[in-house]
Amino acid sequence: MKNIFLCLLTFLVISTAVGQEIRTKNNGNLILEDIPSIPQSIKDDLVKFQNVRSASFRGFHNENKGLYISTRFGNVSQLHFVQEPGSARNQITYFQEPIGSVSVHPTDQSIVFTMDKGGTENAQIYLLNPSNASAKLLSDGESRNGGPLWSSDGSQIAFQSTKRNGRSNDIWIMDVNNPEENQIVLESPDGTWWGASDWTEDNKRILVQNYISITDSKIYLVDVDTQKKQLILGQGEKPSANSALSFDRGDEGIFYITDKFGQYSQLTYHDIESGEDSIISSEIPWDVDSFAISDDGKRAAFVVNDNGYSTLYLLNPTTFSFKKVNSIPLGLIGGMQFSKDNKRLGLTINTHQTPSDTYVLDLKRNPLSHGKLERWTFSEVGGLDTSTFIKPKLIKYESFDGREIPAFVYAKEGSKPQPVIISIHGGPESQSRPRFSSTFQLWMDELDAAVITPNVRGSDGYGKEYLSLDNGYKREDSVKDIGALLDWIATQPHLDENRVVVYGGSYGGYMVLASAVHFSDRLKGAIDIVGISNFVTFLKNTKDYRRDLRRVEYGDERDPDMEKFLQIISPNNNVDKINVPIFVIQGENDPRVPVTEAEQIVQSLRENGNTVWYMNALNEGHGYRKKENRDIYQQAVVLFLKEHL
Numbered sequence: 001m002k003n004i005f006l007c008l009l010t011f012l013v014i015s016t017a018v019g020q021e022i023r024t025k026n027n028g029n030l031i032l033e034d035i036p037s038i039p040q041s042i043k044d045d046l047v048k049f050q051n052v053r054s055a056s057f058r059g060f061h062n063e064n065k066g067l068y069i070s071t072r073f074g075n076v077s078q079l080h081f082v083q084e085p086g087s088a089r090n091q092i093t094y095f096q097e098p099i100g101s102v103s104v105h106p107t108d109q110s111i112v113f114t115m116d117k118g119g120t121e122n123a124q125i126y127l128l129n130p131s132n133a134s135a136k137l138l139s140d141g142e143s144r145n146g147g148p149l150w151s152s153d154g155s156q157i158a159f160q161s162t163k164r165n166g167r168s169n170d171i172w173i174m175d176v177n178n179p180e181e182n183q184i185v186l187e188s189p190d191g192t193w194w195g196a197s198d199w200t201e202d203n204k205r206i207l208v209q210n211y212i213s214i215t216d217s218k219i220y221l222v223d224v225d226t227q228k229k230q231l232i233l234g235q236g237e238k239p240s241a242n243s244a245l246s247f248d249r250g251d252e253g254i255f256y257i258t259d260k261f262g263q264y265s266q267l268t269y270h271d272i273e274s275g276e277d278s279i280i281s282s283e284i285p286w287d288v289d290s291f292a293i294s295d296d297g298k299r300a301a302f303v304v305n306d307n308g309y310s311t312l313y314l315l316n317p318t319t320f321s322f323k324k325v326n327s328i329p330l331g332l333i334g335g336m337q338f339s340k341d342n343k344r345l346g347l348t349i350n351t352h353q354t355p356s357d358t359y360v361l362d363l364k365r366n367p368l369s370h371g372k373l374e375r376w377t378f379s380e381v382g383g384l385d386t387s388t389f390i391k392p393k394l395i396k397y398e399s400f401d402g403r404e405i406p407a408f409v410y411a412k413e414g415s416k417p418q419p420v421i422i423s424i425h426g427g428p429e430s431q432s433r434p435r436f437s438s439t440f441q442l443w444m445d446e447l448d449a450a451v452i453t454p455n456v457r458g459s460d461g462y463g464k465e466y467l468s469l470d471n472g473y474k475r476e477d478s479v480k481d482i483g484a485l486l487d488w489i490a491t492q493p494h495l496d497e498n499r500v501v502v503y504g505g506s507y508g509g510y511m512v513l514a515s516a517v518h519f520s521d522r523l524k525g526a527i528d529i530v531g532i533s534n535f536v537t538f539l540k541n542t543k544d545y546r547r548d549l550r551r552v553e554y555g556d557e558r559d560p561d562m563e564k565f566l567q568i569i570s571p572n573n574n575v576d577k578i579n580v581p582i583f584v585i586q587g588e589n590d591p592r593v594p595v596t597e598a599e600q601i602v603q604s605l606r607e608n609g610n611t612v613w614y615m616n617a618l619n620e621g622h623g624y625r626k627k628e629n630r631d632i633y634q635q636a637v638v639l640f641l642k643e644h645l
Contacts, residue, residue, distance in 0.1 A: 020033060020034060021033065021034050021035075022034075023035075025632055026619075026628050026629060026632070028618070029617060029618045029619045029629070030615065030616075030617050030618070030628075030629055030632060031614075031615070031616045031617075031618065032613075032614075032615050032632075032636070033602075033613070033614040033615070033616075034612065034613050034614065035613045035614070035615060035636055035639075036639065036643075038632070038635045038636060038639055039639070042635050042638055042639055042642075043635055045446055045638075046442065046446075046631070046634060046635055046638065047382070048382035048383050048384055049382060049384065049438045049439070049441070049442040049634075050382070050438075050627075050630070050631050050634060051380065051382035051383075052355055052379070052380065052381050052382050052384070052438045053071055053072055053073075053355065053379040053380045053381075054071060054072075054350075054355040054356035054357065054379050055069045055070070055071040055080075055089065055356065055357050055358050055376075055377035055379050056069060056070050056071070056334070056335055056348045056356050056358065057069060057335045057337070057346045057347055057348045057358040057359075058070055058079065058102040058104075058335070059102060059103070059104040059111075059337055059346070060104070060337065060338075060339040060340060060344070060346055061081075061104075061109070062104065062105070062106075062107060062108065062109060062340050063109075063340075064339060064340065064341055065083065066081055066082050066083040066084065067081075067082055067346055067358065067360070067376065068080070068081055068082075068092075068102065068104065068111070069081075069082055069089065069358050069376075069377060070099055070102070071089060071377070071379065072098075072627065073089075073091065074627075075096070075626050075627045075628055076095070076096070076097060076098040076625060076626055076627070077098045077099060077625075078091055078092070078093045078094065078095065078098070078099055079091075079092045079093045079099050079102060079111075079113065079128070080092060081130065082358070082376055082377065084376075085360075085374050085375065085376045086375075086376070086377075086378060089377070092128070092130050092133055093113075093128065093133065093135070094133070095115060097115050097116065097117055097118070097625075098115070098625050099113055099114075099115055100113065100114035100115055100116065100123055100146075101113060101114045101146065101147065101148065103148055103149065103150055103157075105150060105154050106150050106152065106153070106154045106295075106340075107153075107154050108154065109129075109130055109131070110127060110128065110129060110130075110176075111127070111128040111130060112125055112126065112127055112128070112138070112148040112150070112157055112176065113125075113126055113128060113148075114126070114145065114146055114148065116621075118589045118618075118619045118620065118621065119587050119589045119590065119619070119620045119621020119622060119623070119625060120589045120591060120621055121144060121543075121591045121592075121621060121622070122142070122143065122144045122145075122591075123144060123145050123146050124137060124138075124139045124140075124141055124145055125137075125138045125139040125145050125146075125148050125157075125159060126138060127176050136179075138157075138174060138176060138179040139159075139161065139163075139179075140161075140163050142163070143161050143162045143163035143166065144161065144162040144169075144545065145159055145160065145161045145162075145163070146159065146160050146161075146195075147159055147160045147195045147196060149196045149197070149198070149199070150199075151173075151199045151203045152199050152200070152201050152202075152203050153203055155175065155203070156173050156174060156175055156176070156203070157173065157174055157176055158171060158172070158173050158185070158196035158199065158206050159171070159172055159173075159174065159196070160172070160193075160194060160195055160196070162545055164184065164187065166544075166545075167544045167545050168187065168188035168189070168190075168545070169188050169192070169193045169194050169195075169545060170184050170186060170187050170188050170194065171184070171185050171186040171188075171194050171195070171196055171206070171208060171222070172184050172185065173185055173206075173224065184227075185206065185222055185224055185227050186208060186220075186222050186227065186229060188210075190548065192210055192211060192212050192548060192549070193210070193211040193546075193549065194208055194209065194210050194211070195208065195209050195211070196208050197209055197244035197245060197246065198244070198245070198246040198247050198254075199247075200247060200251045201247075201249070201251055202251075203224070204223065204224055204225065205221050205222060205223055205224065205251075206221070206222045206224060207219070207220075207221060207244050207246070207247060207254060208220050208221075208222050208229070208244065209242070209243065209244040210234070211549070212239070212549075212552065213239075213549060213552035213553065214241065214429040214460075214467060214552075214553070215239055215240075215241050215259075215464060215467065215468060215552075216234075216239035216240070216241065216552070217234060217240075217241050217242050217243065218231060218233060218234030218235075218242060219231075219232045219233040219234060219242050219244045219254070219256060220232060221272075232254070232270065232272070233256060233258070233270060238260075240258055240259055240260035241258065241259045241260075241265065241464070242256055242257070242258045242260070243256060243257040243258070243265070244256050245257065245291045245293075246291070246293050248269075248293075248297055248317060249293075249295075249296065249297025249298075249317075250297070252271065252272060252273065253269055253270055253271045253272050254269070254270050254272065255267065255268070255269055255270075255291060255293065255300070255317075256268055256270060257287075257288050257289075257291070259464045261277075261279055261282070263463035263464055263465060264284075264285060264286055264287050264288075264463055264464075265287040265288055265289070266279050266280070266281045266282060266284075266288060267279075267280040267281040267288040267291065267302050267315075268280060268281075269320065278320060280315070280320045280322065281302070281304070281322075284304055286304050286305055286306045286307070286461075287304065287305045287460075287461055288302050288303070288304055288305075289303055289304070289305045289310075290302065290303045290333070290334070290336060291303075291336075292336040292337055292338055292345070293317060293338070294338040294342040295338065295340060295342055296342045297317060298317070298318075298342065298367060299314065299315070299316070299317065299338070299342065299363065299367035300314075300315040300316075300317045300367075301313065301314050301315060301336055301338075301345055302315060302322070303333045303336065305431075305433075305461050307394065307406070307461075308394070308406075308408070308431065308432075308433040308434055308455075308461065309330060309331065309332070309433075309434060310328070310331065310332045310333035311324060311328075312324070312325040312328050312333055312347075313325065314363075314367060314368050314369075314370060315367070315368075316367040316368060317367075321368065322368065323368040323369075325361070325370060325373075327361075327370075327372075327373045328349065328373065329349060329351050329354070330351060331349055331350050331351030331352065331354075331434070331435070331436075332349070332350045332351075332433055332434075332435050333347055333348070333349055334347070334348045334350070334356075335347055335348040342363075343362070343363055344360050344361065344362055344363060345360070345361040345363060345370075346358065346359070346360050346361075347359055347360075347361065350435050350436050351435075351436060352389055352390070352391050352392060352434055352435070352436055352437075353386045353387060353389045353391075353436065354379075354386060354436060355379050355381065355436045355438075356379070356436070357375060357376075357377045357378065357379050358375075358376045358377045359373055359374065359375050359376060360373075360374050360376055361373050361374075362374070381438075382438070384438065384441070386436075389436070389441050390410050390411065390412060390440075390441070390444060391434075392408035392409060392410045392434045392453075393408065393409045393410075393411075394406065394407075394408055394409075394434075395407055395408075395409055395488075397484060397485060397487075397488040398484065398488075399457075399480060399481045399484040400477075400480045400481075400483070400484055401477075403457065403469075405454060405455065405456060405457070405481050405484065405485070406454075406455045406462065407432075407452055407453060407454040407455060407485065408432060408433075408434055408452070408453045409450065409451075409452050410437075410440050410441075410444060410450065410451040410452075410453075411444070411450035411451070411494065411495075412444055412448075412450075413494075414448070414494065417493065417494060417495055417496035418448055418449055418450040418494060418495055418496060419447065419448070419449045419450070419496050419499035419500070419501075419524075419645045420449065420450050420451075420452060420489055420495050420496065420497075420499065420500045420501070421443055421447075421449050421450070421451050421452070421500075421501050421502075421503055421641070421645070422451075422452050422453075422454065422482065422485065422500065422501070422502045422503065422515075423440075423451055423452070423453045423503045423504060423508075424453075424454065424456070424482070424502065424503070424504035424508040424511040424512060424515075425453065425455070425459070425504065425507075425508050426504065426505050426506030426507045426508040426509070427458070427459070427460065427506070427507050427508075428456075428458040428459065428470060428478065428507045428553070429458065429459070429460050429467060429553070430459065430460055430507075431455055431459050431460045431461040432453035432454070432455050432459075433461075439634065442634075442638070443638075443641070446638060447638070447641055447642065447645060449641070449645065450494075450495055452485065452489075454481065454482070454485050456470070456478040456481035456482065456511070457469035457470050457477055457478050457481055458470030458471070458478050471552075471553060471555075472554070472555045472562070473555070473562075473565060475554070475555075475569060476514070476569055478511065479511065479514045479515060479518060482502070482511065482515045482518075482519065483518065483519060486500065486519060486522050497522070498524075499524055499645055500522065500523050500524060501523065501524055501525045501526065501527065501641060501644065501645050502515045502516070502523060502525075502526045502527070503526075503527040503529075503637075504527075504528070504529065504531070505529035505530050505531065505623060506529070506530050506531065506532075506592065506593060506622065506623075507531075507532065508529070508531070509528040509529050509530055509531015509532060509593070510531050510532040510533070510535075510571070511531075512526045512527060512528045512531060513526065513528050513531055513532075513533060513571035513578075513582075513601065514569070514571055516571070516578045516580055516582065517571050517574045517577045517578055518577070520577065520578055520579040520580050521579070523580050524580060524581075524644050524645055525580050525581045525582070525583070525640065525641070525644035525645065526578075526580055526581075526582050526583070527582075527583045527585070527637060527640065528582060528583065528584050528585065528598075528601070529585040529586075529623070530585065530586055530587060530590055530592070530593045530597075530598070530622055530623060531584075531593065531597065531598075531601075532593055532597055533570065533571050533572040533597045533598070533600055533601035534566075534567070534570040534571070534572040534573065534597065534600065534601075535554050535555070535557065535566040535569070535570055536557045536563055536566050536567055536570065537572075537596065537597065537600065538550075538554075538593060538594070538597055539551060539554065539557045540557065541594040541596055541597075542591070542592060542593070542594060543591040543592070546591075546592065554566070571601065572600050572601050572604050575601070575604045575605055575607075575608045575610070576608060578605065578608070578610060579610075580610075580644075581610070581611040581612070581613075581640070581643075581644050582601075582605055582610060582611070582612045582613070583612075583613040583614075583615075583636070583637070583640045584598050584601060584602050584612060584613070584614050584615070585598075585614075585615045585616075585624075585633060586598035586599075586614075586615070586616045586617070587616070587617050587620035587621045587622060587623065587624065588616055588617060588618040588619075588620065589618075589619070589620065589621045590620075590621045590622045591621060591622070592621075592622045593622065595616065598614070598616065602614045613636070613640060615632075615633060615636060617629045617633075
């Protein structure tokens with residue numbers, strides 16, 4: 001019946017839009033409007049680039065018999081088990097949707113994980129028995145749930161859920177063996193985000209975080225029985241960003257990351273009784289972005305974002321001394337966890353020549369010493385010779401106000417000027433980092449193009465002042481940074497300033513559209529993926545559980561002056577200034593940037609006579625997670641670039 005409806009819908013659209021070409025792919029789930037048929041030659045050329053896999057570390061087996069990873073062998077990523085380094089990846093889950101978060105029980109082998117449907121982000125919590133792959137739904141099947149966290153004894157999980165009113169991210173606890181026995185322990189009164197970070201050893205208190213914005217968050221202790229919360233960090237008139245990590249193993253203090261002592265986020269220890277803080281990473285002039293502590297509390301590890309690259313340190317949690325691990329390949333680190341016997345550290349490593357794979361670092365008796373770093377997974381790369389993949393070059397260029405803007409440049413050596421694809425990250429509180437990208441390599445190989453990934457003002461990783469330089473009325477200052485990048489490109493003899501395309505998703509999609517508004521005379525095209533086309537309509541239509549969070553960044557549209565400003569700068573109100581072909585890509589179920597943002601910019605562009613391609617996946621949300629959709633999307637992007645770059 002659904003497919004019949006989709007066919008009928010497609011027919012009706014075709015019949016009411018004369019001259020508009022509409023096709024469907026993947027059983028009617030992928031709608032393509034005014035996108036030419038993709039030549040077989042492009043499909044054939046892209047096969048090897050589209051068959052790259054990854055293997056992210058998800059946790060150790062409790063009896064040291066192996067570890068869990070997530071990887072994709074079909075359409076979406078699923079949970080797998082690996083017994084030893086380089087051995088087969090044994091698939092455990094077989095769902096039609098990708099697996100979200102994963103948490104292994106502290107003592108037995110049961111696992112809780114999250115999964116949504118169709119990219120809606122209404123994630124549900126499931127209990128998995130790895131021995132027989134049976135999964136039991138624990139949540140209500142309707143609300144948005146996340147962050148399941150086992151209690152110290154494994155008798156309960158703490159999790160966040162919107163099931164009370166559909167809007168507020170409250171914190172609940174649940175007995176997984178009797179999921180109907182759940183209770184709320186903290187109500188979110190204002191729609192801000194709350195999440196659980198750790199339990200005390202006696203399971204009586206939970207360490208929780210209240211996220212208000214990227215620059216303002218607070219940390220509390222919550223008594224499970226009385227439901228009373230105690231503010232630990234984040235008090236005072238001046239807001240600070242505080243990320244709750246964990247208790248020490250005596251429950252006498254907590255480890256957290258904060259920017260209240262300087263420009264960068266520092267690893268800090270807080271003594272609960274005295275209220276004193278000890279700054280651990282004060283000598284490191286970069287953000288600490290992740291942390292892990294062993295079950296026995298005798299060793300810890302943390303990762304620093306050093307100009308986009310990850311640096312791993314081992315930490316003595318008692319003395320606060322730490323030492324850099326020099327054996328880690330230059331790249332990005334994620335997903336750190338200690339084994340149950342406290343003798344190994346599992347992590348995911350990604351470099352410019354290797355996709356994300358799982359590694360294990362052997363540890364010595366001394367908390368600061370280590371042995372061999374061993375690679376456990378060797379993900380397929382589609383037959384590509386990744387040793388030839390280009391290492392990005394970090395450059396800085398001067399913007400309109402004299403500020404230096406960092407960017408990574410991926411470019412092959414050549415005698416003739418190369419066309420340029422500017423890839424702009426989302427967030428905006430995010431950061432382009434030097435990760436493995438078969439897409440960038442594809443563009444370099446198939447299009448002889450250079451790729452530049454700027455970290456315009458408002459990006460994370462460069463201090464809290466830089467992070468706030470695009471807030472509110474300063475929104476278009478970040479767009480000016482793209483104009484300055486175009487100026488820099490014009491000074492580079494190996495780059496062709498007359499052949500530039502902008503590409504980006506989410507907030508990066510807004511930046512793409514805004515760049516087309518301001519710099520059409522300097523661009524050949526623009527590719528907007530799940531992008532914001534009007535901040536006022538975006539704020540009104542984004543899911544209400546995240547609306548207030550976005551108002552802090554973009555401005556409150558309920559204020560008449562701010563509403564006027566947002567309307568003035570919104571690309572949908574400036575389509576008359578856009579004179580380049582546009583490719584708009586969207587997911588129908590997107591809860592963050594609703595499909596209406598894509599629909600209205602497509603309609604406005606068409607009414608203005610612009611060339612516009614439109615792709616909408618009816619089974620996706622904020623980005624494409626299913627391989628069958630991603631493949632066609634990538635093929636269409638290459639076709640667009642071939643025609644317009």
